């Protein structure tokens with residue numbers, strides 16, 4: 225029994241073997257924090273959370289390190305700060321906290337390291353310096369560009385030929401390019417924009433170099449798995465490979481490149497630019513306490529396939545969870561001899577994370593549990609079902625509490641705690657601190673508490 229993953233680099237499914245059996249290392253590109261994450265942004269979080277949990281299961285005697293970065297300096301963040309007339313740090317703090325809250329509500333474990341780009345500028349400057357020294361990059365007028373023809377096998381990940389590389393390269397900084405495919409490592413900062421001193425003048429890093437520098441800092445120059453959405457294959461991941469391989473002089477950067485497919489809406493990619501997106505934040509306000517059901521929808525398709533997200537699917541996922549929790553409740557309080565996950569579920573996940581098959585196996589287990597004749601057999605199946613649910617990041621709530629209406633009821637706030645928060649929110653509104661008031665509302669919403677403002681004050685209910 226061993227894990228196989230489809231490797232974008234070799235275009236085939238391969239048995240996973242860590243470079244260092246005592247330390248499994250995975251890097252996944254994280255969010256640029258200037259707005260709420262939408263369901264399309266949440267898919268890689270949930271997919272790689274399942275992979276992380278599966279790696280921890282298989283390599284339970286080893287260390288597993290999962291790194292997911294935070295991009296907190298970027299043109300879009302600067303534009304948002306201007307539009308809102310708000311300091312950059314306050315925007316990136318607000319949205320990184322919202323991101324963590326939303327992803328926690330979807331049952332995602334926190335990665336072991338969540339490095340922020342702005343705290344790794346010196347590593348980026350160091351890497352850019354190495355690239356210049358080795359003749360892979362050059363500086364002009366405060367800009368530093370990677371020179372693509374200096375790397376013979378540039379394009380190995382995406383399989384793009386030169387014309388396609390040029391078509392996909394950004395046109396910015398065109399005057400500084402020696403070659404049309406060259407890309408930015410460092411750009412000079414305009415007055416008033418965030419910038420750091422560097423050997424090439426005051427400026428800020430390009431996006432691609434952030435991930436090369438932060439992965440090397442926290443995982444080493446070569447590591448096992450690099451993940452992200454398929455839209456990152458080119459140019460972002462192609463450029464990460466170029467920077468890391470050329471800068472550090474290692475033959476291999478990441479060994480397994482794993483990419484998830486798009487979330488689609490009516491056949492079109494969900495994206496901020498198309499405006500066809502639903503944020504996790506809004507969805508959890510609409511369906512408080514349903515984070516686990518959202519997660520189940522995201523696991524309903526194999527990760528490389530497109531996934532159509534609809535509210536009907538969300539309601540269907542909630543019904544499925546009710547059935548699975550119903551089986552766990554039916555099992556009673558008998559303590560299983562083992563909480564090890566069912567082998568059939570692990571086998572499905574080992575096959576390139578075949579989550580639809582894993583979920584079908586869960587339902588078979590639940591069916592067997594409901595029919596089981598003895599308490600011992602029910603306890604045994606309960607252990608296998610809950611253990612498998614743990615690897616999938618579901619079924620960890622108290623079944624009774626779940627079935628009484630709401631995933632978070634068991635661990636949710638008490639009535640007194642809710643009343644205290646409502647008082648704090650009312651006070652915040654009185655002093656016109658609406659962001660604090662909004663934060664409290666969101667905090668309660670994420671725990672399944674819906675507030676209703678009326679002429680007599682604010683009332684609340686638990687959503688079910």
Ligand SMILES: [Zn+2]
Nearest residue numbers: 253254435460
């Ligand atoms: Zn990245």
